[in-house]
Amino acid sequence: xxxxxxxxxxxxxxxxxxxxxxxxxxxxxxxxxxxxxxxxxxxxxxxxxxxxxxxxxxxxxxxxxxxxxxxxxxxxxxxxxxxxxxxxxxxxxxxxxxxxxxxxxxxxxxxxxxxxxxxxxxxxxxxxxxxxxxxxxxxxxxxxxxxxxxxxxxxxxxxxxxxxxxxxxxxxxxxxxxxxxxxxxxxxxxxxxxxxxxxxxxxxxxxxxxxxxxxxxxxxxxxxxxxxxxxxxxxxxxxx
Numbered sequence: 001x002x003x004x005x006x007x008x009x010x011x012x013x014x015x016x017x018x019x020x021x022x023x024x025x026x027x028x029x030x031x032x033x034x035x036x037x038x039x040x041x042x043x044x045x046x047x048x049x050x051x052x053x054x055x056x057x058x059x060x061x062x063x064x065x066x067x068x069x070x071x072x073x074x075x076x077x078x079x080x081x082x083x084x085x086x087x088x089x090x091x092x093x094x095x096x097x098x099x100x101x102x103x104x105x106x107x108x109x110x111x112x113x114x115x116x117x118x119x120x121x122x123x124x125x126x127x128x129x130x131x132x133x134x135x136x137x138x139x140x141x142x143x144x145x146x147x148x149x150x151x152x153x154x155x156x157x158x159x160x161x162x163x164x165x166x167x168x169x170x171x172x173x174x175x176x177x178x179x180x181x182x183x184x185x186x187x188x189x190x191x192x193x194x195x196x197x198x199x200x201x202x203x204x205x206x207x208x209x210x211x212x213x214x215x216x217x218x219x220x221x222x223x224x225x226x227x228x229x230x231x232x233x234x235x236x237x238x239x240x
Contacts, residue, residue, distance in 0.1 A: 029215045031063035033095050034070055042076050043086030049079055050088045050114060051235065052154075054147070055102055055121030059093025061224065063213040069221040074228025075119065079235055090115070098125045100139035103146050115154045117235050118147055120198075123161045123189060127181045133188050140189055144196040156198040157234045159227075160186040166206040169216030201234045 041047060053059045053072040061070035068074070072091035080087045092106050099122045122143070126136050147156055161182040165175045186203070193200040204227050209216070211223030219227060 031213060031215050031218060033057070033060035033062050033093070034064040036061075036064070036067045036070060038092065039088075039090040040067075040073070040076075041086060041088045042080040043084075045086050047088035048083070048085040048116075049076075049235065050112075050116045051076055051079070051090070051119065052110065052112070052115040052117070052151070053089075053091045053093065053119045053121065054106060054110070055093050055119075056097040056125055057093065057095045057218060058121040058124070058159075058227075059091050060095050061091075061093070062095055062218050063215065064221070064224070066221075069224055071121075071219070071224045071227055074224050075231050075235070076228075078228045078232035082232060082236060093121070096125055098122065098129065098131065098139065099136065099143050103139065103143040107143070107146055107150065110150070113151065115151050118151055118154045118156050119231055119235075120144075120147065120156065120158045122158075123182075123185045127161050127178060127185045130181065133184050136185055137188055137192065141192050141196065144192060144198055148197060155235070156193075157201055157231065158189060158193050158198050159201050159231060160189055160203050162203045163206055167217055168209045168212055199234055201231060204230050 051072070053075065058071055061072075064070050068077075070091070072089050076087045076089035090110070090112060092110055094101060094106055097106065102120075102122050120143070122140065123136075126139070131139075144156065164170060164178040164182050167175060170178065190200045192198075207226070211220060211226055212218065213220040213223075
C-alpha cells in the first residue's frame with residue numbers, strides 16, 4: 001500500500017481511533033516500568049560489546065519483575081551466547097516516551113560515551129499519539145543526529161513499530177488504523193536511517209499471544225527473548 005493511501009485511510013478512520021482508543025485506555029491495565037538494574041555485564045574482562053538501548057516502554061520493559069525478562073538483558077545474553085565474548089549493557093527507557101522526549105530528556109543523561117552499539121526503540125508512541133509524519137521526521141531525524149554526535153563510534157540500530165494487527169489488546173478497527181500509521185512511521189524512519197547512518201532492523205516477528213504481557217499490548221518474557229534474539233543478529237552484522 002502506498003504511503004498516500006495509508007495516510008488517507010488512517011485519517012478517514014480517525015473517529016474509530018478516537019472512540020476505540022478512549023475505551024481501551026479505560027479498561028487496559030497500566031503496567032509499571034521494571035524497577036531492576038539498568039546496567040550490567042555478561043562475561044569477564046574488558047567487554048567486546050558495549051550495548052546501549054534507548055527508547056520507550058520497550059526499553060523500560062514495563063510489567064517485568066525479573067532481569068532476565070527485560071529487553072536489554074536479552075539482547076546482551078543473545079550476543080554473549082552467540083560469540084562467547086563479554087558484553088556490557090545499559091538501558092535507558094521512558095514509559096510512553098516519543099522520539100523528541102527520548103532526544104531531550106533521556107539521551108542527555110547517559111553518562112557513558114564508549115558504546116559499540118546503540119539500539120533505539122521509538123516510534124510506537126509517535127504512532128499511537130497520531131503524530132504527523134513531518135513531526136516524526138523532525139523528531140526522529142534529530143534524535144539520530146544527537147545519538148550519532150554523542151556516540152560517534154557506535155553502530156546505531158533502530159527497531160521500528162511492530163505489526164499492530166497482532167496485538168491482543170487492540171480491537172480490529174483500532175488495530176487497522178494504527179497499522180496504517182505504523183506503515184507511515186516505519187517508511188519515514190527507514191528513509192531517515194539510510195540518510196543518517198543508522199541500521200533499520202525489520203520489525204520484530206510476532207508469532208502468537210504468548211509473546212505479550214498480561215495487558216496484551218507490551219511484550220512479555222517470551223516476547224523480550226524473541227526480541228533480543230532478533231536484534232542480536234543486527235548487532236553481529238547480519239539479519240537473524
